[in-house]
Amino acid sequence: MTEPDTLLTIAGLSIIVVTVGLLIWGKVSPVVAMTVVPVVGALALGFGLEDIQEFFSSGLDSVMNIVVMFIFAIIFFGILSDAGLFDPVIRRLILMTRGRVILVSIGTVLIAALAHLDGAGATTFLLTIPALLPLYLALNMSRYLLLLLVSLSASIMNMVPWGGPLIRAATVIGEDPGDMYQPLIPLQGAALVMLVALAALLGVREVRRINAAVGTGLAPSGGNVDVRKIADDFTARQAEERKDLEGKINSHRIIYWLTVVVVIAVLATMLAGWLNPALSFVLGVAVLLPLNFNSAKLQIDRMKAHAPNALMMAAVIIAAAVFLGVLNQSGMLESIALSLLQVIPEGVGQYLHVIVGVLGVPLDMLTSTDAYYFSVLPLVEATASQFGVAATSTAYALVIGNVIGTFVSPFAPALWLALGLAEADIGKHIRYSFLIMWGFSIALLLVAILFGIVEV
Structure with a gap:
């Protein structure tokens, strides 16, 4: 068994702790935290500028599609917002909830589950957050509750055989992902x-939180919620935001329905896998701009209007490429994974897969998905197998324990997409969601043990 490099372990843990601490602290931009800290750490270890350039290139390759997709997705949904495409839909959703926050919460789970059938987190966030965020804001609900529920629902659905976790686990233990998925269907x-x-x-x-906010004067008192008034206020607010575009946008009813057709086409090509999501949004923007705005100047102006949000989060994702590239390519993440296993007492070998599964969500905050599945899983499986634990049982324990925490980890590029769409802060998201996700993960692992999917 490969021995960890103590220096790499200490350096890697230091970089991760400092970076995550800075993100939670919220006093510096994520671009600063995820760029400066790992580069300084790499230089301190003796890596040269050429090495760091290679680390960055490797990290950039892994996120470039997401960067392109994010930029054009933000512009795409920005154009749809300019056109007021979602306004009638959101208004209807507001009316259907009848002002019941609980129904909105439950509906979020079901919508996100359907949206994540393709197994792509970025697609799920692009489909759900732009549509649901206005409803949450209209009802004074927390955008972090929206992020939590969408993230949990997407994580559950991410156990599909075409999802990243199960494919990685199946590759490690030499099993077919389709065969491994069968026992997971009832668990899902x-x-x-x-x-x-x-x-x-x-x-x-x-x-209760909303009522408390009303009681302290932080939110307007409304007594019984007037859903129609909320819907009317939402419509009026949207119209006010687009006041500058009045008379400049093609607002004919036929244009509206043609825009709907374009949206359906873009989402269909993306979900069906006919086109890469990035290319789907590039083509969608190229069609929507002339369809909704009849002059080149106005089309350019609308792209400029939506560019700040798109470029800011693209910069964050590229900074994440520095962070991931340095930690992965330098060997720090693998060394951390090896070191974590060494602190577990030998006497609990037959329960090692369950223990690591229980720690799956915290480990997702310390290691990347690839490091977890390609470094931790093989070592846990090799150890547990000596105590008669089947390889599939070990794989299930680690997948179930880890998958729930996918979208609370700064290592997940799709999370930055979600944060950008929700205009949310990574530190607040972690504080709001981490313990709930970890608790849910442990509960789901216990259910898997009861179902006999994970052996003990």
Whole structure:
């Protein structure tokens, strides 16, 4: 068994702790934290500028599609916002909730589960957050509850055989992902039922928070919620935001429905896998601009209007490429994974897969997905197998324990996309969601043990 490099372990842990601490502290931009800290750490270890350039190139390759997709997705949804495409839909959703926060919470779970059938986190966030965020804001609900529920629902659905976790795990133990997925189907069903129940409970908590805010004067007092007034206020607010575009945008009813057709086409090509999501949004923007704005100057102006949000989060994702590239390519992440296993007592070898599964969400905050599955899983499987634990059982324990925490980890590029769409802060998201996600992960692992999927 490969021995960890103590210096690499200490340096890697230091970089991760300092970076995550800075992100949670919220006093510096994520671009600063994820660029300066790992570069300084690499230089301190003796790596040269050429090495750091190679680290960055490797990290950039892994996120470039997301960067392109994000830029054009923000512009794409910005154009749809300019055109008011979602306004009638959001208005109808507001009316259908009848002002019941709990129904909104439950609906979020179901919508996100359907959106994540393709197994792509970025696609799920692009489909759900722009559509649901206005509803949350209209009802004074927390955008971090939206992020939590969408993240949990997407994580549950990410156990599909075409999702990254199961493919990685199957590759490590030499099994077919389709065969491994069969026992997970009932577990996914149970997990969704658990999440709907959790969403209802969180909805109750959200109602209390909103009422408390009203009591302290932080939110306007409304007594019984007038859903129609909320819907009317939302419509009026949207119209006010687009006041400068009045008379400049093609607002004919036929244009509206043609825009709907373009949206359906873009989403269909993306979900069906006919086109790369980045190319789907590039083509969508290219079609929507002349369809909705009849002059080149106005089309350029609208792109400029949406560019700041797009470029800011693109910069964050590129900074994440520095962070991931340095830690991965320098060997720090692998050394950390090896060191973590060494602190576990030998007497608990037959339960090692369950222990590491329980620690899956915190490990997701310390190691990348690839490091977890390609470094930690082989070592845990090799150890547990000596105590008669099947390789599939070990793989299930680590997948189930880890997958729930995917979208609370700064290592997940898609999370930065979600944060940009929700205009949220990474530190607040971690504080709001981490313990709930970890608790849900442990509960789901216990259910997997009861179902006999994970052996003990």
